Amino acid sequence: MPEKKKKLYEGKAKIVYETDDPDKLILHFKDSATAFDGVKKAQLEGKGSLNNTISSIIFEVLHKKGIKTHYIKKLSDNEMLVWRAERFLVEVVVRNLAAGSIVKRLGFKEGEKFEKPLVEFFYKNDQLHDPLVCEAHIDLMKLAPIEALPTMRETALKVNSILSEFFSQNGIILVDFKLEFGRLPDGSIGIVDEISPDSMRLWDAETGEKLDKDRFRFDLGDLLEGYRKVLERISQ
């Protein structure tokens, strides 16, 4: 069992610790929910464990399909062992149906299905509210190595295919999701951070019920009940 050493960084939903291996880190998933760049907050016992477990299952699904990620293994209820990565300052969002910011931004109707999945990049910057960026901005502002963008875009679309099918088999529609990328110790580009109902929109395929963080954002019902339903379905 790797040992937690120095705390490297504490974010809104996770704490990152160094270990005795300089290439490996421990992610501790906190029991906190935040939305709107941290303006809305709550403490929810069990959330960290749910996100860690769901993320671990998803990383294992992706691993089996040959997708490179920072995931090594789940260590405990709230802890995940991962490869250390130089993280890029870009969030990659893939959208299958219109929901969230794009509805107001570009005039789509909530739930409208896109002709093909839409890949968007955002500058990871809370103060600026994670603004949309295109390749030219990423290049100019050096938010990520420009030669990594095709890999990031292709990987995001592959992940979309894999996870859309995975969730669909479990009666859930993958509406959209956010990925982060970085350079792993072996020099390759891989997915970092978490992939959980905090970073995906998941709707029940039958009822349309929202099972993700929108429950918390818009007070649509108990957050953890949604997350528990997701875990239950994908654990079968």
Place this chain on the structure above:
Amino acid sequence: MPEKKKKLYEGKAKIVYETDDPDKLILHFKDSATAFDGVKKAQLEGKGSLNNTISSIIFEVLHKKGIKTHYIKKLSDNEMLVWRAERFLVEVVVRNLAAGSIVKRLGFKEGEKFEKPLVEFFYKNDQLHDPLVCEAHIDLMKLAPIEALPTMRETALKVNSILSEFFSQNGIILVDFKLEFGRLPDGSIGIVDEISPDSMRLWDAETGEKLDKDRFRFDLGDLLEGYRKVLERISQ
């Protein structure tokens, strides 16, 4: 002299008329100034003539350098004869220095020089306040033919080189500008609309004085005095 026939369209700054030739239109430049999607308005006698004259000079400069535009000729103080075009729903912005929306949006300092010119695309939609779009959005929403984008980007950068030098010779810094594109009657892609101090940021190279529509937007001084200075300098 081509004759004005049916009024086709009236915008914030121009009226478009058909002529007896179905491939040719007359643009009438109005004496009105608007900003912030039409929220701020004023009637300014002489503005239409200034913009028509400045635009005509610029289109002629571009024409000599082999840039395809809808411009045919200046007909009178307020009128320009142009080719009819199927206009794309995209505005192309080229930025040399940070100013305007990009300062708040991405955290640049006003006046900061970019390492290389930045080309951005915006969805031409007042109701949505002309949001930033990337290639993927333009493709998905069919805002312009996707195969036209490389031409639009290259043309915008060529125009930037030509006009940066042209203004620089006349003691003016070309900070940024907006172009619109469309398909001309011969099937080629060309620049449409106007290229005037309404659609460019122009700063005096010595004093930094703003000579463009920002004078009106932010009450920095008499708008037409700025436009007259621009015309005076580029007429020499």
